[in-house]
Amino acid sequence: DAGVTQSPTHLIKTRGQQVTLRCSPISGHKSVSWYQQVLGQGPQFIFQYYEKEERGRGNFPDRFSARQFPNYSSELNVNALLLGDSALYLCASSLDGTPIAKETQYFGPGTRLLVL
Amino acid sequence: EDQVTQSPEALRLQEGESSSLNCSYTVSGLRGLFWYRQDPGKGPEFLFTLYSAGEEKEKERLKATLTKKESFLHITAPKPEDSATYLCAVQALYNAGNMLTFGGGTRLMVKP
Numbered sequence: 001d002a003g004v005t006q007s008p009t010h011l012i013k014t015r016g017q018q019v020t021l022r023c024s025p026i027s028g029h030k031s032v033s034w035y036q037q038v039l040g041q042g043p044q045f046i047f048q049y050y051e052k053e054e055r056g057r058g059n060f061p062d063r064f065s066a067r068q069f070p071n072y073s074s075e076l077n078v079n080a081l082l083l084g085d086s087a088l089y090l091c092a093s094s095l096d097g098t099p100i101a102k103e104t105q106y107f108g109p110g111t112r113l114l115v116l
Numbered sequence: 117e118d119q120v121t122q123s124p125e126a127l128r129l130q131e132g133e134s135s136s137l138n139c140s141y142t143v144s145g146l147r148g149l150f151w152y153r154q155d156p157g158k159g160p161e162f163l164f165t166l167y168s169a170g171e172e173k174e175k176e177r178l179k180a181t182l183t184k185k186e187s188f189l190h191i192t193a194p195k196p197e198d199s200a201t202y203l204c205a206v207q208a209l210y211n212a213g214n215m216l217t218f219g220g221g222t223r224l225m226v227k228p
Contacts, residue, residue, distance in 0.1 A: 048215060104162050
């Protein structure tokens with residue numbers, strides 16, 4: 001079975017532009033979470049979606065938005081890009097994602113975004 | 117606010133030299149503590165989940181333990197292929213979802 005897939009693998013944008021990152025979860029997984037990892041730091045939580053609804057949001061500005069589709073894939077959008085948005089964007093999928101479930105999040109390879 | 121602190125930030129070992137990585141955490145009710153391994157430029161790879169104090173899990177040369185305030189990742193007789201960044205993360209009981217709060221990681225280098 002394929003793991004979590006993300007596209008594109010690399011992306012170069014200029015300040016002020018907009019970017020869309022895509023994620024397909026493991027087959028059968030219904031929850032997708034997005035994380036931002038700046039070089040040399042641990043990942044930071046951005047969003048979680050479960051059954052197409054936002055389940056959680058981290059401390060990120062409104063320039064960041066996301067959505068989940070009926071097939072459970074997800075997109076992360078970032079508007080008005082800043083230099084500080086340069087990072088590895090990670091997608092993680094889990095089976096359920098509810099507060100009660102004791103389950104593991106599995107990460108994709110990430111999308112490396114460079115903002116010039 | 118949940119906090120996770122990992123130490124040391126970097127660790128250099130000779131092949132076969134055993135050591136431990138530390139993860140200290142502060143959380144209002146722990147649902148789970150997770151260990152991941154991350155190779156440069158790649159996504160984190162799941163290693164272990166620990167749910168309650170006293171719990172231990174092992175996988176090859178790695179053993180993870182949990183107390184009420186910290187977790188240790190013990191590496192026994194490491195090999196060069198164990199070189200990677202090891203990330204610790206906690207999940208809080210009160211979260212509506214499954215958000216993970218990560219530490220900064222420990223960069224491990226094992227020399228032959």
